[in-house]
Amino acid sequence: MVGWIILGVLVVIVLWLIAVFNSLISLKNQVLNGWKQIDVQLKRRYDLIPNLVETVKGIMKFEQETLTRVIEARNKAISAQGIADKAVQENILTGALRQLFALVENYPNLKSNENVSKLQEELVSTENRIGFARQFYNDIATKFNIAQQTFPTNMIAGMFGFKQSELFEVAEAEKAAPKVDLNINK
């Protein structure tokens, strides 16, 4: 009788271990996927920029400096290594793009150009996607981290060597944001 009870308890414990372990693995993969999603959207932005510059180049002859800065920022962002550096470079790129769009406002024939407004919409959307992908990543990473820290999941997480996920620090990036004219209306 006692043997059966012990066996029953053991079975329950093992089942519980399996369930907790699986939920941690599932969270970990969601976190990884969330991180990949950010990269996908960043790539989308890198691909859009040359198109945009190519389209406005002819008309914006006198804004060569701005255009060069956008291209430079893009190339630096692509080659940036590490999360912190990447965040800084991405923010410089965002600033440069905003400045470019502020200048577009001065060229009526650019503003009414269908291709330009299409690209503008795509870039606005991409900026949003990057933001939302980061937001989603932070949410899911926070959930993963909380699961690893709370009792009793923390024992299992420790046993199998799960690691805390790094969060995307907005405050860090904000400090490095360049001073640009932000008065543009989408």
Next chain:
Amino acid sequence: MNIYEQIAGNRRATWIIVSIFILFFLFAGLGFDVYYGAGVPVFTIIALLIGGISGYCSYHYGDKLILSSTHARPLDLNDPKQKQWQNVVEEMSIASGIPLPKTYIIDDPDPNAFATGRNPEHSSIVVTRGLLDTLNRDELQAVASHEMSHIRNFDIRLMLLIAVLVGSVALIADWARRGLFYRSERRSSRRGEGGGGAALIILAIWLITVILAPILSQIMAMFVSRRREYLADASGAELTRNPLALASALEKISARVEPTRSINQGTAHLCICDPKGSKMGLKEGWSADLFATHPPINKRIEALKHMAYVK
């Protein structure tokens, strides 16, 4: 209430509602069988079959039925405004972490939108031309986030089942009423039945239930639908982190009083705003509350502004 509690709550509600409907179908059918006194419970079987088949079909094909009944067609991505809508839906799909729903448009000047489907993997978001023309980008994003929340919370499945089950209850009740009066005419012309008081009371209860069922099931559908709206507003705002955009979208939508013609009563509870026009949406009080598919729009806007600490 977090998202998992919402989903669990919805799953519970789905089961409760399906059980209530099964009980009703059983009750309506059994009453008929007892009344007619045939050896085999033919009517019970027929009633359960109607309920079962319509439930099954609504689960698998209900969304397609709704899409075709509203004349929804896929977006034309060469149109800048439709492309923008597609973009905000994709943004919300990233923010919520669920698969991208199919997107459709209805050529209707009245601004409205709804979501349908059975789960996030099989879902669609429909928007009217009027909504795209009326709202700016941020407001469109807010509407997309509201619809995305309906999908993520499995509201769409619950609503789909309710819509079809309410329809079949009406069908069976109607069918039962006709049969009953036909039968009682014949019966009274024959001879006084010696059933006794108890049988008469049971018959009366059955009769009342069958007659009231369509109204009661309507009220229940409305009740469920209204509760979901506040939740979808709240979790939509959680996705965009911009409750004021949804508030201003609702203000703009409610300012347009014309009814959305292409959306009929059966689909009303799926929409972001009551397609019947603004009359119900602005009224407050008990009777309006009971029959409206949506909470008063003022209350929703107030709740959203509260979230943004504007008040």
